[in-house]
Amino acid sequence: MRSGAKVAIVGGVFVVVASGVGYGGYNLWNGITGGSGGTTGMSGSDERKTGPVTSEEVTSTARDFLAAWAAGEPDRASQLTNNPVDAGPALAGFREEAKVSAVTITPGAPTGSGTSVPFTVKATVTYEGVSKPWTYTSELTVVRGLTTGRALVDWKPTVVHPKLTSKTATIRTGGAKTGEIQAVDRKGRVLTAEKYPSLGPVLAQLRERYGSTAGGRPGVEVFVDPGVEGAPDTTLLTLAKGEPGRLETTIDADVQAAAEKAVARHGTASVVAVQPSTGAVRAVANSSPNGFNAAFEGKKMPGSTMKIVTAALLLEKGLVKADQAAECPPTAMYHGRTIGNLDGFSMNGATFGKSFARSCNTAFIKKIDDVKETEGDDSGLAREAREVFGIGLEWKTGIRSVDGSVPEATGGEAAAQYIGQGTVQMNPLNMASITATAKAGVFKQPYLVAADVDDRTFATAERKLPASVARQLRDMMRLTATASYGTAVGPMASVRGSDKGAKTGSAEVDGQATSDSWFTAFADDLAAAAYVEGAGHGATAAGPLVAQVLNAD
Incomplete structure (x- = not known):
């Protein structure tokens, strides 16, 4: 059972905090929404709304979706999207495959045309007794459902994390598939994505191809598995560093x-x-x-x-x-x-x-x-x-x-x-x-x-x-x-x-x-x-x- 879940207003911003696993989601959900679904269109009314979503619908839909997600209720959260079939497994994987043991999600003010809501995820990842904080930002957009007229989150994998750019991609935590590499230029100078941003995808491919032969030792990471053969993983967080192997390249720094x-x-x-x-x-x-x-x-x-x-x-x-x-x-x-x-x-x-x-x-x-x-x-x-x-x-x-x-x-x-x-x-x-x-x-x-x-x-x-x-x-x-x-x-x-x-x-x-x-x-x-x-x-x-x-x- 989870150790608890709280809903609070912090600095005028809605925050949902949940920890542990095995959540009592029904009671939490009713506690947040009053059991009526509010403006999300779950009240049982047969009236079908039309036209652009209102600011109230954007705020309440985003709030309820993020609350259900943070509480570890992927089924309920997915029902607040326009694609529950894809959203449910992706949200479940956030807990089960990424090994997230606790999470706080903080929405920001709507942006753009007022239908997009940025938010900050502050999570704790726990794997084999090692825990580490993990913070990132993402964004969701609220649209009107084509058939129901409800205000719904427009589902995209990037809602979970901006690096999830395809349906096949998933976030996982575990031992890295390959060892880390320390890529160096032709004069032995270390090449990093932080110093040379364009080399990020290049270094990822070099690691995928040479990480197992460059003499390095794999670490424990949170990473995006693209789900495509031959495509490299993308590291999001390192829980335990491995030992990098040295790889010489022809690049001149x-x-x-x-x-x-x-x-x-x-x-x-x-x-x-x-x-x-x-x-x-x-x-x-x-x-x-x-x-x-x-x-x-x-x-x-x-x-x-x-x-x-x-x-x-x-x-x-x-x-x-x-x-x-x-x-x-x-x-x-x-x-x-x-x-x-x-x-x-x-x-x-x-x-x-x-x-x-x-x-x-x-x-x-x-x-x-x-x-x-x-x-x-x-x-x-x-x-x-x-x-x-x-x-x-x-x-x-x-x-x-x-x-x-x-x-x-x-x-x-x-x-x-x-x-x-x-x-x-x-x-x-x-x-x-x-x-x-x-x-x-x-x-x-x-x-x-x-x-x-x-x-x-x-x-x-x-x-x-x-x-x-x-x-x-x-x-x-x-x-x-x-x-x-x-x-x-x-x-x-x-x-x-x-x-x-x-x-x-x-x-x-x-x-x-x-x-x-x-x-x-x-x-x-x-x-x-x-x-x-x-x-x-x-x-x-x-x-x-x-x-x-x-x-x-």
Whole structure:
């Protein structure tokens, strides 16, 4: 039996305190609500309310729900939600699986439109004789039930805890599945999520993958079990510390710090830095609030940054040369699809190198038929991406990563691919690697943890860039970064490297008013690529972000 439950007004705020297990919930419930259900719609009246919930309904529904939850009455609490089937087990698990032995829940004042109620949970977790306090905040929203007209809590797993972001996830307390790790950068400096917030998801994956082999000893934790095979747990509270095992990564703490500051200026941004000579990842950062590592796992159209690959294809086939004239009309049509240049500019008679530096779309589209003649089909770009730049191979970076995609396409879709639109899918990791390949002349698979740590086999490209092609490609990227007409000259002016090159990009996304901003560049032996959602031209948002990262090396 529980040792007691009390309801009180503390500082004008309703507070429910309950402790122990095996609660006498019926009497407690009646004591709180007067046995009538109050304004929650449980009075037995057949009258069905309509319209927005009132402030009184919000307050009383939130109060009664939190009271039942705190008292250890998941069945009653779930009936105050619009999804009792899911809410009941989740609320029961809070006690049974998370091992919560006592809890106080304190609601705050309604926020927003007045239907959301923040609250603070102060719990005690007890496991095998060890107890520890646990405090966090969450929020609930009150809505009107569609069929009953009652005011109900709009059920989401995040009501229980903000880290419960899916139906399969549960909070558990017990021995950790894997030992802790102490991840260090390439110079032995300790990397923590507190100091480098973007590394939180990365460190969680590293622990999941290497915690059992890095020599550490598991501790006792409260953690979110995602309920998805291969997905890492998220630690919420440590009851008893384990012994961490040391894991060396390729991260450079200085470059990582710069990347963290750079992405923080944008709502949704990602950046990756890679060393061209080795493939070692020096930084990975995201500003996305949901913890998704878009820098490694995202799938977005890269816009004109893809022209690095397209230019390599055209150069390899002998269809263009950096210092020879190329057509650059205002528009070009291919299989019924018209593609134009920014603001309709044209540069007939200009070199292909200048067309690359100014990002002339039509100079690339005009060569598609010539590529088709030499290749025999429309798949030349897909082959170039895979055979030279390693796109579409199985990269084994040390954590989850997506290695890009250039599907075989025909007609107008093939034209869109030439300028990084359509079905091309990339992320900053892929674009940083493409830039690193252009700089080094050969693909080096990016990696975060050395291959010999777990005997991984790195992906290798079928062939490297011919020396003359690599030289021309680098020269064109240098023009883009340094020539007065280059689209990347603004951001790259501040980059200190003695040898630097770049490519800008903007990807037009259906249903999105402003294009995504892309930028990729190298400076000496560091390459970086960034993506900023809905930020416009590549030099405007993503460019300064990359420049800041390159200057940190």
